[in-house]
């Protein structure tokens with residue numbers, strides 16, 4: 001696992017700010033409702049944007065001779081202040097065209113005032129303002145580091161909005177919502193930071209005031225305000241306030257505070273007496289206030305509320321991800337550079353780490369400096385004298401994901417000192433290429449000048465604690481260290497098991513045929529088609545995995561009965577109402593692509609199992625086509641009635657079967673080659689192809705798909721694989 005500087009920064013920033021960020025987000029959500037609650041008031045009038053001062057001011061002066069000020073607020077409500085005909089104080093919202101009073105300003109909501117104070121200063125004045133400003137700045141940095149993490153994760157800026165691989169709920173939605181709310185959160189953070197800097201005078205915005213040359217003030221020609229050029233030009237939407245002349249003396253003038261400048265106007269001639277632009281900093285402060293509060297636009301206010309809600313979700317999901325990661329992480333006491341014993345692990349599902357950690361613990365307890373890491377993290381180990389490689393094998397003898405870069409890294413980094421090495425392969429005799437990757441690693445080490453083999457390669461079948469114990473004893477002896485890794489402690493399973501009851505099972509007439517077995521899950525069991533069911537046939541460390549089809553609410557497996565096969569034999573001997581202990585392994589990368597409108601499902605043999613469930617679970621939105629391969633019609637017969645029903649219900653659009661031992665003797669590959677135009681169209685129109693079955697079928701089909709893609713779409717199949725349009729679960 002590559003823990004980047006961005007992830008550390010993202011986490012460190014989140015940890016240092018999450019309490020204040022939570023408070024600012026909650027109060028931010030509440031405050032977003034303030035502009036919304038104001039905007040529904042009925043004080044906005046039609047033609048507001050077109051109404052000029054020339055239309056409004058004469059009307060108002062006539063109706064309210066004692067008017068002193070007109071203000072236009074962010075809701076575009078026009079308010080006047082002054083006194084009425086009886087000399088009483090007047091403050092009201094008016095219709096700027098008729099001067100009619102529309103209502104009176106209500107006192108400010110105490111609740112919103114209280115929340116605003118909390119949001120701005122935590123009720124601790126300047127200290128609070130500083131802390132809130134700092135939080136906004138940290139949020140800005142979190143947003144930047146989060147963006148970098150998404151770019152890294154998606155492998156490039158151009159792929160920023162492509163499909164996200166789903167590991168778990170928290171991780172998936174952290175990234176999905178992160179991408180969606182990135183811009184609003186960035187704006188909230190940037191505007192909040194700016195406002196704080198302005199508040200503390202770090203960004204200065206000097207006050208401007210108009211300098212009027214009183215000697216130059218003229219008292220003629222006398223004009224009607226309706227004819228003043230400036231009044232005819234300026235509309236209400238450009239106005240913040242208009243201060244009316246205090247008396248009728250020519251020395252008293254109109255002061256227009258516009259959005260971008262302040263202008264004073266001779267009340268008799270309409271001449272402009274002074275005009276001064278606001279400093280850029282002041283304009284930016286206004287803009288940032290608009291952006292931060294949503295006061296000018298109801299839709300933006302709603303976006304701000306949703307984005308603030310998302311910040312709360314990010315705090316939760318970010319910590320959930322961190323705790324999960326830390327729970328799985330290797331806890332190293334010594335660094336790679338200072339350790340004498342280096343343990344390199346290649347693991348897909350994590351069990352090999354259990355073995356590695358057991359050895360690591362023992363070495364540390366024996367006072368040795370030891371370091372565990374993934375094979376991909378191979379580097380120079382200056383103090384190393386012993387290296388242990390524990391590597392699982394996947395696919396057709398392939399490395400696990402965390403070891404794919406190992407060979408290149410090994411070439412790149414030469415060790416400065418001789419190092420004794422020992423390789424332990426983890427695999428299963430159930431696969432043709434038993435521990436193949438470990439053998440490759442052993443060969444690669446043997447070619448290194450600095451590498452001295454300390455033991456022959458050892459293999460561990462099916463995570464056997466005994467076999468591992470044998471290696472541990474031999475290695476400890478030649479390395480001259482104490483190593484007491486007990487088979488019992490290694491055999492203990494960490495994950496909780498779940499009991500399932502057999503509902504029904506079909507029968508076979510001979511080994512080599514397949515049967516269907518269905519289990520009843522309890523209501524709280526969370527699974528879907530494509531997940532895996534782990535069973536423990538001998539109630540020991542040996543685990544067998546089967547692809548799940550969710551049919552109705554049951555877990556349905558399709559199993560080929562192998563002569564003497566540990567898992568298949570065990571399952572076949574179960575009867576209705578038998579109860580077994582199992583574990584459901586999430587397999588998110590092979591779930592049905594909910595958004596795809598067209599899906600081609602390809603299987604051979606028992607690989608049809610997850611598709612039976614996916615088709616059964618389907619609504620009618622997606623166009624599903626099934627291409628499946630069997631030996632003969634008899635092998636297909638156990639699935640026939642379910643598939644016929646799916647065809648009748650239109651859950652399945654079409655079925656294409658290849659029989660390899662009957663009729664035309666075809667394989668699924670041949671059917672796909674026949675329908676290559678349709679296959680290419682599906683990929684081009686963002687459809688998805690899913691493969692489940694044997695690895696040889698996978699290799700054949702992928703080679704064909706690659707040819708089709710290159711010939712018809714001008715791209716390699718890897719392009720569609722990396723865009724989540726080709727999903728595979730073969731074994």
Ligand SMILES: Cc1cc2nc3c(=O)[nH]c(=O)nc-3n(C[C@H](O)[C@H](O)[C@H](O)COP(=O)(O)O)c2cc1C
Nearest residue numbers: 347348349350351352392393395427428431434435
């Ligand atoms: C889908 C799948 C493919 C596998 N392929 C092979 C294989 O080709 N050769 C092999 O020896 N073991 C194979 N195995 C067995 C694993 O290597 C073995 O269970 C190992 O202990 C798993 O270690 P991990 O949990 O650390 O990933 C495979 C297991 C699975 C689930």
